[in-house]
Amino acid sequence: MLRKLVKHEYIYLIKTFTPIYIIYLASAAALRLFTLFGYDFIDSAAKAANPVIYSMTIIYFFVVAAFTILASVMAILTMADNVRRFKNNMFTDEGYLTNTLPVTATEHIAAKLIAGCTNFLCSFAVLTLGLFIASRSSTSFILKAIWEAITDPDxxxxxxxxxxxxxxxxxxxxxxxxxxxxxxxxxxxxxxxxxxxxxxxxxxxxxxxxxxxxxxxxxxxxxxxxxxxxxxxxxxxxxxxxxxxxxxxxxxxxxxxx
Amino acid sequence: MSELIKCVNLTKSYGSKEALCSLDLTLESGKIIGLLGPNGSGKTTLIKILCGLLTPTDGYVSIDGMKIGAQTKAIVSYLPERTYIPSWMRVKHILSYFEDFYADFRRPLAEDMLTRLKVDLNQKVKTLSKGNKEKVQLVLVMSRNAKLYLLDEPIAGVDPAARDYILDTIITNYNPDASVIISTHLIQDIERILDDVVMIQYGHLKVHGSADAIRNEKGMSIDQLFREVFRC
Structure with a gap:
């Protein structure tokens, strides 16, 4: 029964977090594209008088903001969503379904923990992948620092x-x-x-x-x-x-x- | 017919309030049983104890000789008075959910009933009307080949035509070797299908017996007896 509980947790996670991961990786790719086209945030300040560069700066700002917010929120999101789901499944109207299944309370908790940990690992992997994609940007100092800490050979x-x-x-x-x-x-x-x-x-x-x-x-x-x-x-x-x-x-x- | 449910000195308290008081009750298999009583009499509390949502404060209860737990949940099919299907699911997902956890779930029967109700299996639960959600839940419960069906107020809040549909669905699809316990205070609508009657008031057992025997003995319908027993 534990396997079946975990299966349905995974179905929920895939439906819920796949769009978030896609948006995050897309913003990482967009940051990378800015770098490939030679766009630099610091340099753009000098060229701010140019309306095209000014518009690109605004877009770049929003892409950086989206990427940073998603990177920061993902870890908290996985935990908060898991606890929210535990509460909904066990203690709200959904509990009439969940608590009458032929499974033990220990299996319920174990399934939620397994799903939460899997989600955490997936989020960690996606987060790292996004950092790898975006970290080549010369202007993302924080991202570079995190990436270098992860890959530090010392x-x-x-x-x-x-x-x-x-x-x-x-x-x-x-x-x-x-x-x-x-x-x-x-x-x-x-x-x-x-x-x-x-x-x-x-x-x-x-x-x-x-x-x-x-x-x-x-x-x-x-x-x-x-x-x-x-x-x-x-x-x-x-x-x-x-x-x-x-x-x-x-x-x-x-x-x-x- | 064998003994299916046995309650011995069953008591359930919520703080200082006693919802069930030393209830002794034995119910046999193969019967449709009406669990009748006014609001707050303890009907839902008894049903929740039987399906494992509540633990008794005192006393003992068993289903098919087993203590309430994961094993009894596998043979009990419960319909609460609330909507419990997660709103993010589609109808076909909840069918798969039931198929995974209940070995006695008859998916072809469920799909057939839903198709006849014109419920799209790909539809998200949150887009279903309240009435359709209730029908989906009823179909899920009655599509199981369970030993005990617990239906908590299945016809409350629905129109008369829907009530007839629900009662016909219950009679047509339940396992005839099983027992069905229907909790309600709308006696007139269900009296025609009842084999046995259990009346509870303030957590105490007031009446228990065969519906026909009660009617013959008292010379009145179950609905009339209910009004007399629970007169305000």
Whole structure:
């Protein structure tokens, strides 16, 4: 049943995110085209008196803005959409369909996490591809800096992979925190929902402080960067398991569809 | 006919309010059962417990000898009073969805019924009218070869012609070895199809028995009995 749940999550993701990816890559290609035709933003300022150059500058500005906004939003969008979808599927009218399927609460959560992580990886890949396409532009300093950080030969592969794992674990942690927040707020309207939000916010702050202390302790204890990051990943994993168990318990015993 | 549903001391509380109070009820398979009661009597709560959307505060409930869970959800076909189909789906997608998760789903039957209702399978759910959405949901539920059908207020809010259509669809397509529980307070329309009657008020069982036996014993229709039992 888990496989079937994941299949239908993927169908939703393909329908929803393919247009966003296409627009993002198209804007990256447009930036690249500006470079190929020898267009330079700084140089254009000197030629601003020329109406054609002035118009091209405006278009270039919007293309850069679209590309930058989409690149920035994509990571947040994948997480926010996954949590929104979890809430809609489990705790709104769609819950009458989802919660009566012959699957367990654990399978529901696992399917959403798998879909969310796949979406995160796809977004990461598309983001990187877009950066690669657009980074040749001599005027996109930020894009070049990010691309050069990714391809820096002085940083070891193990460090890069550990950083990716850490980003991945942080993503899953925030995703589960989102599930926990919507689950707690759905248990009752009004007061307990507000309390759920307070608990969620407190957990986030406490969790961040605890994790930063773990990282500091690891570094002070002489552990290298990679072991320190792995230690933080382990702590995040434990945090995720606890949140997953709480969310499962809420779905099994405290569902409150109106 | 075998025992399909068994409720023992079933209680459900929402805070200080008791929606179901120590309900003892046994229902057999192969019957169309009317779950009757005024608003707030506990009908929907009982149905939600049976389909696994709520957990009892106390007591025990089983379907076909199994505790409520993923296994019972596989043999229970539930029609809520709300629209639950995701609006981003097309009609054919929700058919595939049901086909994937329910081994007893009869897709050719569902497509045939939808075609006769002139519902385009490629149409997006969000573009369907409210009435058509309800019909699609009914078709999905009745196209399953389930052991238990739970229909929560299937004829509330629809016109008389649509009510007849819904009731005929129920009778024509359900598995005759299964049981159908229809929750409603519109007794007159469904009385003709009922085998058994269960009346609930304030979470307590008031009346339970064969519809014919009740009519013979009381000398009145189920609708008249309902009005007498639940007189304000």
């Amino acid at each position: 940083v070891e592969i193990s460090e890069k992979l550990t950083i990716i794992l850490l980003i991945f674990m942080v993503y899953i942690t925030f995703q589960l925190l989102g599930y926990l927040a919507v689950s707690l707020s759905s248990m009752a309207n009004g007061g307990r929902g507000f309390l759920g939000g307070i608990v969620g916010a407190f957990s986030t702050v406490f969790g961040l402080i605890f994790i930063s202390r773990v990282a500091a302790f690891s570094v002070a204890g002489g552990l290298g960067a990679v072991p320190s990051m792995l230690m933080v990943c382990l702590v995040l994993l434990v945090f995720c398991v606890i949140m997953g168990l709480i969310v499962t318990m809420i779905i099994k015993n405290h569902l409150n569809l109106q």
